[in-house]
Amino acid sequence: MIxxxxxxxxxxxxxxxxxxxxxxxxxxxxxxxxxxKGRQEALKLVQIPVDPNDEGIKEENQKRIFREIAILGKCESPYIVKLGSIRPKELSVDGQDYVVYSEELVEGESLRQLLKSGYKPTFNELRNMANVFLSVVKELASRKVIHRDIKPDNIIRTDTKDRPFVLLDFGIAFQIGGSNLTRDTHHVPGTLYYIAPEMLDTGFRQSLDYRADLYTVGLTLYEYASGVNPYAKRDEAQFSTLYRIKTQNPEPLLNLCPDLPVEFCILVDNLMKKLPALRPANIDMLIKKLEGIR
Known part of the structure; x- marks a missing residue:
């Protein structure tokens, strides 16, 4: 935090x-x-950025924080982090304004930590993870919400059978049909290596839908399985990275993970298609297809 x-x-x-x-x-x-109250929780402190030359910036950021909390409060999936006992409130510490609230403390390791350790998941774990996050995207889509930041850093593996993975951080979640909180329409929210290609189009907010989350689910599965993010290249100019995200297809997952079932690798590759219209969009059919892959 700054x-x-x-x-x-x-x-x-x-x-x-x-x-x-x-x-x-x-x-x-x-x-x-x-x-x-004797229970461990994750206490979140969010700075409210301000601009002395633009009073609207503070209000914009306040609304974004409270939107994240409102979305979490509506979600029912066990694979999405739950709000804690501290409801959101504003406070000032040493002249700086913040919003503080709590979420459940999810025990486990992030996929990023596991990747850094060199961990190699089994196919059964990958299939389970795919099922989990396809169901998460389905619920979010039913609520007209796009997470926009599904990535290894925001996923905790818990090692519990009924809740093996949990998705965190709805800070840049997008509510379809909601008020536009970003006045700079040229700004693309998200993490560089995990931006869906369609988010690089001019006016992307007008047509963005849940298929952007399907893309990042596919990309996260690809990286977790292979240990490789196809767009992460050290010392590359950001423009070059964005160009590759928009135009360059990743190497087929099967080339990197020949031990995985061919059908599973093809499914993951298809989720990462550049054009949303080319991605498989029927989530129930995807889940059924996964069940048949051995």
């Missing part, structure tokens, strides 16, 4: 919460493990 508060000052503002330790941090967000 303006991370001193933990002792933050603790004074939250006397009923015991902050244990910091567990994650981003540009405008920090996450702590905290004890709330």
């Amino acid at each position: 303006n991370k508060p001193d933990m002792s000052l933050l603790q004074k503002e939250l006397p009923d919460i015991q902050i244990v330790e910091e567990i994650d941090s981003g540009a405008f967000k920090v996450v702590y493990k905290a004890l709330i």
